[in-house]
Amino acid sequence: MKKYINTGSKDTRSGFGVGMTELGQKNENVVALCADLIGSLKFDDFKKNHPERFFQIGIAEANMIGIAAGLTIGGKIPFTGTFANFSTGRVYDQIRQSVAYSDKNVKICASHAGLTLGEDGATHQILEDIGLMKMLPGMTVINTCDHNQTKAATIALADHHGPAYLRFGRPVVPNFTPADEPFIIGKAIMLNEGTDVTIVATGHLVWEALIAAEKLEEKGISAEVINIHTIKPLDAEAILKSVAKTKCIVTAEEHNYLGGLGESIAGVLAVNNPTPQEFVAVRDSFGESGTPEQLMEKYKLNNQAIVEAVERVIKRK
Numbered sequence: 001m002k003k004y005i006n007t008g009s010k011d012t013r014s015g016f017g018v019g020m021t022e023l024g025q026k027n028e029n030v031v032a033l034c035a036d037l038i039g040s041l042k043f044d045d046f047k048k049n050h051p052e053r054f055f056q057i058g059i060a061e062a063n064m065i066g067i068a069a070g071l072t073i074g075g076k077i078p079f080t081g082t083f084a085n086f087s088t089g090r091v092y093d094q095i096r097q098s099v100a101y102s103d104k105n106v107k108i109c110a111s112h113a114g115l116t117l118g119e120d121g122a123t124h125q126i127l128e129d130i131g132l133m134k135m136l137p138g139m140t141v142i143n144t145c146d147h148n149q150t151k152a153a154t155i156a157l158a159d160h161h162g163p164a165y166l167r168f169g170r171p172v173v174p175n176f177t178p179a180d181e182p183f184i185i186g187k188a189i190m191l192n193e194g195t196d197v198t199i200v201a202t203g204h205l206v207w208e209a210l211i212a213a214e215k216l217e218e219k220g221i222s223a224e225v226i227n228i229h230t231i232k233p234l235d236a237e238a239i240l241k242s243v244a245k246t247k248c249i250v251t252a253e254e255h256n257y258l259g260g261l262g263e264s265i266a267g268v269l270a271v272n273n274p275t276p277q278e279f280v281a282v283r284d285s286f287g288e289s290g291t292p293e294q295l296m297e298k299y300k301l302n303n304q305a306i307v308e309a310v311e312r313v314i315k316r317k
Contacts, residue, residue, distance in 0.1 A: 006174035017042025019154025084113035114254035125287035131259020152183035194224035257281035
């Protein structure tokens, strides 16, 4: 299998910050709005370089979404930033009415998603946000896997017209995608070709899927690994092409299995090609306080859990 190398672990939110810095320099219509979390969202450079295009809204997330929607009317491209829990659950009505229903060109950017928010605990660890956002008509939903991909996705969204949700995280994770890899919204990325099982992963679970594929190779199991960074619109063609070959699939995500990537893929398979599927995801529960490593282990969101899911699904072929 192709070997991917960690070129230096970084947090995905810093990739967003670098992307915003670059956008600020090359697109004068890009504006940034933050809900009192400048450092956490890595908005520092954008604010310093473009103070006239940076708006500190304070702890008033609903107002932030409304202001962002209004700014689009004048041709601006607003990027809002706060924690994923506050970017979605707290302001869902405003997003639905002022952004999605009105088809406003707002980019809702969310850090500290999933369990890997860690010690801040269950109230901040949203595991339902992908489901909430993908249900909104016209909403693009992106969940990036590393620093480089987050930067690329941020830049790509400025050229994409329409409401979008960009999800990334707090922890330092392996940075392994090529810095010059183009980010194409809605297009899956084949990381490793295989014949025995398809592993489709998103976000922080992509690196874990690659490790799992190496472990499976040692067991004589050939795993195809696909990085789904865009959950909506979903690259159904890539998924169906892969399972036509492997005859089974494992989906892996740092999200509740209800409403997440796995559920979207199950829907595609049910209509087009019913296929045995196993889910590596949180099983209908909230998180809790702990280190990211402890939580990913407890909730079985790691490479070993993917290996075990593969072994189960292969028996169902």
